[in-house]
Amino acid sequence: MKIYNTxxxxxxxxxxxxxxxxxxxxxxxxxxxxxxxxxxLRSYIFMDILRRTLEYDGYHLKHVMNITDVxxxxxxxxxxxxxxxxxxxxxxxxxxxxxxxYTEAFFKDIEALNIEKPEIIAKATExxxxxxxxxxxxxxxxxxxxxxxxxxxxxxxxxxxxLLSDNKKxxxxxxxxxxxxxxxxxxxxxxxxxxxxxNHIMKWESPWGxxxxxxxxxxxxxxxxxxxxxxxxHTGGVDHIPIHHExxxxxxxxxxxxxxxxxxxxxxxMLVDGGKMSKSLGNTYTLAQLEEKGYEPLAxxxxxxxxxxxxxxxxxxxGLTASQVALNRLREGIKAHKEGNEKIDQKExxxxxxxxxxxxxxxxxxxxxxxxxxNAIRNEKKSKDLLPLIEDFDKILALDLLTEKxxxxxxxxEVKDLLAKRKEARQNxxxxxxxxxxxxIAELGYQVxxxxxxxxVEKIK
Numbered sequence: 113m114k115i116y117n118t119x120x121x122x123x124x125x126x127x128x129x130x131x132x133x134x135x136x137x138x139x140x141x142x143x144x145x146x147x148x149x150x151x152x153l154r155s156y157i158f159m160d161i162l163r164r165t166l167e168y169d170g171y172h173l174k175h176v177m178n179i180t181d182v183x184x185x186x187x188x189x190x191x192x193x194x195x196x197x198x199x200x201x202x203x204x205x206x207x208x209x210x211x212x213x214y215t216e217a218f219f220k221d222i223e224a225l226n227i228e229k230p231e232i233i234a235k236a237t238e239x240x241x242x243x244x245x246x247x248x249x250x251x252x253x254x255x256x257x258x259x260x261x262x263x264x265x266x267x268x269x270x271x272x273x274x275l276l277s278d279n280k281k282x283x284x285x286x287x288x289x290x291x292x293x294x295x296x297x298x299x300x301x302x303x304x305x306x307x308x309x310x311n312h313i314m315k316w317e318s319p320w321g322x323x324x325x326x327x328x329x330x331x332x333x334x335x336x337x338x339x340x341x342x343x344x345x346h347t348g349g350v351d352h353i354p355i356h357h358e359x360x361x362x363x364x365x366x367x368x369x370x371x372x373x374x375x376x377x378x379x380x381x382m383l384v385d386g387g388k389m390s391k392s393l394g395n396t397y398t399l400a401q402l403e404e405k406g407y408e409p410l411a412x413x414x415x416x417x418x419x420x421x422x423x424x425x426x427x428x429x430x431g432l433t434a435s436q437v438a439l440n441r442l443r444e445g446i447k448a449h450k451e452g453n454e455k456i457d458q459k460e461x462x463x464x465x466x467x468x469x470x471x472x473x474x475x476x477x478x479x480x481x482x483x484x485x486x487n488a489i490r491n492e493k494k495s496k497d498l499l500p501l502i503e504d505f506d507k508i509l510a511l512d513l514l515t516e517k518x519x520x521x522x523x524x525x526e527v528k529d530l531l532a533k534r535k536e537a538r539q540n541x542x543x544x545x546x547x548x549x550x551x552x553i554a555e556l557g558y559q560v561x562x563x564x565x566x567x568x569v570e571k572i573k
Contacts, residue, residue: 113169113473115162115345116422118276118353118376123475126375128171128344135171136343137163138335138373139230140352143180143327144214145199148221149396150412150427151382151389155349157413158379158421158476160227162347164508165472175230176338181211181237182314183306184327194324197313207314208237221399224409226510232338236330239337240316243325246333246367247305255366256304259295263305263320265362268298275361276376277354302359304329328359335372336364346373350380383426402432406522410511411436417478417509433522439511445489446502446513452494461501464488472508481509523569527556531569534560 113126128135139159142148159177166173184195193201200207215235222229236243247263250256255269267273293299303326308315315322335343341364348357357376364372384395399409415435419425464484471480485505488498499514506513523531534549550560559570 113165114475115375115377116475117374118378119371119374124375129342129374133170133172135166135173135345136339137173137175137230137345137347138331138339138343139175139177139346140331140348140356141177141179141233142214142218143184143195144211144218145184145195146214147398147400148218149389149398150402151396153221153225153399153412154382154416154425155347155379156222156227157225157416159347160222160225160510161417161421161472161476161478161508162345162377163228163230164510165476168469168472168508173231174339176232176234176335177230178331178334179211179215179233179235180327180330181207181215181235183236183325183330194312194314200313211237221409224399225413226410226512234334234338236325236334237314239330239334240325242337243305243329243333244318246329246336246363247325248319250304250363250366253366253369255362257297258320259293260307261293261295262303262307262323262326264296264301265304265359265366266297267300267302267362270362270365273300273362274354274358275371276357302326302328302355302362304363328356328363331356332360332363332367332372335360336367341368341372342370343373345375345377347377347379350378353378379421380424383424385428386426389427397427405429407432407436408439411439414439414482414511417482420479421476436522442485442489442511442513443516446499447516448494449489449491449496449498449502452496454493454495456491456493456495456497458497460491461497464501465504468505478509481505485509523558524556527553527558527569530556531560531567535567 114123115126116123130136139156142152163173163175181196182194185193196207196211200210203210219229247256250265251263254266256263256265258264305318305320305323306326307321307323312322312324315324335346346357346360361371364370382389384393384397387393387395389396399412402412403409411432412435415427415432416425418435464487468481468484471477471484474480485502488501488505491498502513530549530553534546534553537543537545537549553560553569554572557572559572561568561570
């Protein structure tokens with residue numbers, strides 16, 4: 113397998129550390145202060161494709177993903193409140209109650225998207241002792257110092273800070289990324305342990321008083337605990353590169369003198385309607401919101417697989433509708449092969465399989481892999497001989513291709529509004545208005561069927 117390594121800035125042949133076939137991976141998981149949006153979920157679909165490709169190639173995985181339930185400030189650097197604590201204050205709930213709700217919601221989402229769960233799920237709050245020991249080690253090695261606000265990593269001790277993003281610390285201005293703190297030796301020094309204000313909810317006893325960990329620290333301490341000082345692959349989004357992952361590398365060098373992972377693999381951003389996704393714009397859609405609009409989760413997975421993980425993906429509802437339609441057509445094509453009795457030469461089947469394997473092993477080229485699947489399904493001969501091949505492809509694509517499903521009906525907001533008005537008209541026994549609304553719905557391409565059990569809607573074919 114070849115994979116693009118952000119650390120070396122090139123596509124490389126993957127060579128695991130353990131020659132017996134185990135691959136050790138660390139993935140940055142969610143900060144559980146809110147529901148995951150579709151941009152977040154794209155990152156975990158990419159993580160899943162990497163997992164599945166390695167498994168397809170015969171490797172055994174030891175994969176760790178963290179759950180950030182403390183320490184991630186509103187800024188990825190050292191500014192603002194802890195995101196979990198802020199949510200707890202706004203909702204007037206206990207932080208652990210908040211994180212439980214959103215952690216469960218996250219795992220429900222990844223299950224719906226057929227994302228494999230990593231072997232080890234590590235919550236930050238359950239690893240405070242390990243983090244404290246990691247901080248002590250960094251201090252003992254001379255890479256950190258104490259201020260009135262906390263323990264800071266001293267980047268002047270590093271030969272080069274910014275290995276992933278190629279940042280030149282000399283060229284960065286004070287305060288450009290982190291709020292200026294006169295106690296810091298360097299404006300870019302970052303907090304690894306933060307002294308808690310009196311009103312701070314989430315805090316633990318430490319040699320420096322009641323305090324809590326910095327966000328970057330948890331990943332370093334937990335990857336070190338479960339995967340060792342150096343492991344194979346570290347994954348995350350491109351937004352992690354300039355701060356979070358740079359600081360993880362710095363901490364690992366401070367504690368162990370080593371870069372923690374050999375391969376750093378990052379997924380690109382998701383845009384919405386060609387622009388940035390943000391809560392202020394109201395376009396940070398959740399998987400549940402897509403389902404409410406009539407799309408199935410696997411249509412979103414298919415939508416993501418159509419774009420390479422290292423390319424920006426522009427989300428539109430038109431694009432998602434096209435993916436839902438394509439997924440339904442895939443299933444129809446597969447059904448024809450289930451019912452077919454023609455014979456396909458085994459050499460042709462092996463050719464499809466080899467092309468597919470080459471595609472996924474070429475830096476996880478899922479768009480090409482999908483095109484090979486389509487070529488196989490469009491084979492003029494309709495044959496059950498293709499079913500094992502489709503099942504094999506689905507080990508990576510995970511679209512439940514051999515599971516028969518009813519076509520997922522996508523209903524527009526206009527039709528939904530007319531259906532609601534018609535329901536009200538029927539409740540008021542206004543049969544004339546009810547019939548008029550039914551006709552309007554039919555003009556938009558939908559048939560209304562009234563039964564004893566209630567009203568259903570079907571697409572007029």
